Amino acid sequence: MSAAVAFHVAPWGDDSAPGTPERPLAGPHGALRAVRAALARTPGGCGDVLVTYRAGTYALPEPLDLGSGDGGSGPGGRRVTHQPYGYGTDAAESVVFSGGAPVTGWTPVGDGTWRAGTGSLEPRQLYVDDRRAHRAGTPHGASPLPGTVTKTETGYVTDSTAPQAWRSPASIEFVFRGVYPWSEARLRVASISGDARSTTFTLAEPGFSRANALYAAEVHGGGAREESGGASWGRLGLPTSAENSPSFLTEPGTFALDTSVPGHHTLHYLPLPGEDPAAAVFTIPLLERLLTARGAAGITLRGLTFAHAAWQRPSAPGGFPHYHGNTFQDEGPLERVDLFDGAAHLVVPGAPARVPSAVDLRDCADLVLRDNTFTHLGAGAVAVEGGGAGTALVGNVVEDVSGPGISVDSADGVRVEDNLLRDIGAEFHGSSAVWVSDARDVVVAHNEIHDVPYSGIVVMGGDRAARVRVTENLVRRSLLVLADGGGVYLAGRQGDSYASGTLVRGNVLLDVVTPYNFGLYTDYACSWTTVLGNVVRGADTPALLRPALPLENVAFVGNFWDAHPEGDDDPPPGVVYAANTVLPGGGTGLDGRNRDADGNGDASGSGTDGLPTDIVAAAGRSAQR
Template identity: 25%
Template sequence: MTVRAPSSWPWRPLAALLCAAALLPLASQAQTLHVAPGGSANGACDASSPCNLQAAQAKVRAWRAQGRNDITVQLQSGTYRLQQPLHFDPADSGTNGHPVRWQAAPGAHPVLSGARLVQGARDGALWRFALPSDDAPSSVYVDGRRRWPARTRACPHCVVDAKGLSNVPPAILHVLQVGSVAAMHARWRDFHCRVIALGTDRVDLAQPCWHNATLDSRGNGWAVASPVGKYYGGVDWFENLSGDPLEPGSYTVDATHRTLRYRPLPGETSRAPSIELPVLEQLLVLKGTLKAPVHDLVFSGITFAGTDWRRAASGDGYVSLQAGYLVDGPRQGGLPDDGEGMTRIISAVDVQAGRDIVFDRDSFHQLAAAGITLAGGTHGGAVTNSRFTDLGGGGVFTGDTEGHPADPASKTSDIVVADNRIDHVALAWRDNVAIMAGFVNGLAIAHNTITDLPYSGISVGWGWNYEGTAPVESSIHIVGNRIERVMLQLADGGAIYTQAQSTPGTSCVVRNLTDMRHSGEGNGIYLDEHSTYFDVERNVVLGSWVSAWASWSGHLRIVDNWTDNAGGPHNAGPTKVWSPNFTQLKTLPAAALAVQQAAGAREGRPESALPIRVPSLCPQP
């Protein structure tokens, strides 16, 4: 006789659930790994025995190979001093709808650092530090504040010749050495070339750096904005000097003895000597291929800090074309008119051939070069709710420099850069901008707050007027950003700068606030050269106006914007619509005040959902 339990017995649903749970595949069970700065390579990666980053990465790869999903790596507070960059490839990927998450533990503030904490000794009025190599660091940090190498005063009368500079004053020449660096600028371009020989009143500069700095193109006139052009105003400074530093807060390097000498500020003299010495150039590199992208990854709540970049000390030096894109290698036939073939400034975080990669609520600071790049055929990427400050280069780079690639899949697409705060960047490489995009199909730059820059705030497009008549970009949406105090050192730029021809009906600049009243020379919105098929609507432009000067730009709608400027058409052209706009305003109307109030980074915005797609059509103005 079989006895059946009544269906109302309480254990039966529980038993059924337990049985079902036992049968669930591992892929559906969320798993968390725990990481700590002092974690062991052999740790269990659990809360009681956290492991290090490399062990967690190995475990993620093993789990993913087994088909497990919903993996989270939690980083506890502290500084993770990397001996080499973290490299991610397709084996580190999540799966559709189930990204692998690398994130701060609740309430934690993890820092991925490429710097070493170096203890020093007092040497009279100076502090002395042993260096791991004879290379001079581009900057160091004392109490979290950047300290620059010692610099000379400007040399406005230094004369340019084929080998370098003559008419160098004796007082400057006295402190120079082989390995010093000359820094100068012309309009929108920045140049840094190493000294390779000293004469009685001159210095020779490294090649091909100096050759490329003075090189022209066939038709674009790059030499106009170069040391041989009419805008050359002399050398801004020399750095990497010999002897002891004279100015408090500066340092020099004795390469022979691998020693850094620092002259402390008055408030630092009573403290034990220590510096943060940046060593690594990069912190995190994600690299896939077009056929096998690295994909479905989220990095959240992490600070990236402590990089160095010694490009200026190389033979190539730093020769900018525009906005962090550089000329390198021997150039025999002149610079390309369209700017293709350039090298992008290095970034602490670099994503190449990625898909659906998210950086949310992260922090980028104390970096020698740029913050983050998403390029090289990356399709689906987001940088949101993050903070960028104290960077030598720009904040966010995306897009590519080839307008018509043989494989269309190699052109980056569907990138979101939203609700970030970016200020005090491009401190070393002055032509850089807060957000720079080359050729890209699908880009939303929305509600960022951008301030205090030597050059432009947002720059999109590439190629000037040398890319033919077919569109080279599409769906460029620049919406709701707040930009002020830009163009503080360089010229010929603006708060928002565009280039190149877009697919008709897809690209726009709407509802932004650009305030140039406390900025340098520049435009509120600058539709430069071959900017084509952009709608510019309902923007508040203060202290400046919209420029669309080139006769080869066109199909532009510049309407319903508010400005305190006279606001006249700038080269009207047969396909440019310049009215109605609201100009010469003493006070802003309610609609303009609403745009002004809403512009900039918003608090509490959600992380980007996957997959990341930018709509083809612009949001309503």
């Protein structure tokens, strides 16, 4: 692009310099100040502004703030663009905005581990030569608590004395995988005490109490359990694993943090075979936000890498009582929801908290994030909340993040297109790659998503939700860890007509992994949704027609999948089911009837009689493409 004003930034620069190629600025904060000054000098319009960065890692002492009041925005139709030197060419340079800091002073310990001090810092993540080192822990599955265990009002008691030898007990975090099939809680241990006969685990508060209040579902009859897929419903039981004690360091390439000496915390690391920690680069994240924007407009960020953000909330006494997707229970109220005509109930957050993101955009418009990389992050990658008109996330790579990928909450007119999202939810396994909640006129299209622990794309409805389009995405290997989700998951009110509701069209969903899953999951009173011309392979069930809270005005038309959805021969009143094809071995065509693998029509389907005309027309267009 051509720009009336240009600034150059380089690691060898000086923020008191003019920002020319010969005398560049030193970092992105200096660049924002220079942009602010340029815009202030010519309030009537100085033309577009281009900021170019030379190769290097720019350590951020504080988050970059693109708020409308501090010079990040391009007012009056002017556009501010940040990009690497050579962007758009084969010579584009690598530019990293990092919220992390190096860890040095590693020394070997006689047991094969290495250690280094972190002062008072309590990092949840450690990166070794650009690789995420996972926290040391016990294997998932059976409870890590040995012996006969009893749950108490403050934690647990066991008749085994072995845990009394666990090092740094107040650093330990218990993981509760599958409390609900779609949930995974994390709660910190406050203390471990005991005598010659038993060991007592006291869990940190208020996390333990909040988790017990949240996970309070009950199934009152066997029929409800059958309808819920035999899922494990109930109250907070025993942890499924324990993390973050030096005593758990048995797997090469993992680490643990010892916080037993206040102000003098110690990282312990067990190297990979052949790895020399003395020659490796260790990085821990410090900042929880890398970039924020409030009311900003007219900004493009392209070709940049955002890395090394933290999120310390789960380590606090409140823990992480995860509920669903990107939400968890904090201080808000709880609500009871009856299911299966009163045969079961669950408890849900009345005002759920959201997992935050390293790049946080609120009440903004006309922001473009293109061809960036978001990686090594301790929570989510990018969140758009409120505003949104003209905002686009296009061609980005999101990988190796602890939480969700791209989130859009209560925003209008956002495009999420042509992005690659992989290895999402590395730490918080209920996370989704793309999350859309109570939004309007949002397009999620042509994205490739793979290797996610829960659902690939989640669309939560709401009172203002309307016209969300989920089209032509590829989702592979979803639900790697948790259950009761799908490649695409939808819940709640999506609009007030088929025309204003959500359209899920032309997506390919392959290999939904854990048991009890659905390729296309319309759940929890989903309404005004059209599921048209999608392909599902490798799910327990390609679609769900009878969730716990009935569907209203949901149409499945012209889809291709490798098994019959349960009950497709007698769809419930709120469901239109027509022109779908079961093709485990091949087959072609849409003729208004459901088709089996041999290509013969399945007369038990509802055909196209009674479908709204816009759905019939759309099915015809899908067949012609």
